[in-house]
Amino acid sequence: MDNKELKVVILNAQNGNEKATEEILDKYKDMIKMYSFVNGELKEELKQDLTEVTIKTIKKFRI
Numbered sequence: 001m002d003n004k005e006l007k008v009v010i011l012n013a014q015n016g017n018e019k020a021t022e023e024i025l026d027k028y029k030d031m032i033k034m035y036s037f038v039n040g041e042l043k044e045e046l047k048q049d050l051t052e053v054t055i056k057t058i059k060k061f062r063i
Contacts, residue, residue: 001027010042023050024058 001009006027012020025032032054036047 007063010061
């Protein structure tokens with residue numbers, strides 16, 4: 001997904017399109033997972049928190 005496509009997806013997500021939000025989360029799922037490890041152990045609660053923060057950030061992101 002290039003920057004122009006990402007901009008459209010972000011705008012759609014900001015307008016309540018759940019599919020667009022899922023598309024963004026899918027794009028960044030590996031990064032979310034990477035930051036969900038503590039001492040080499042995957043922390044599901046942290047992963048969920050990071051996902052929720054990402055969703056909130058999408059809604060606030062200024063284009």
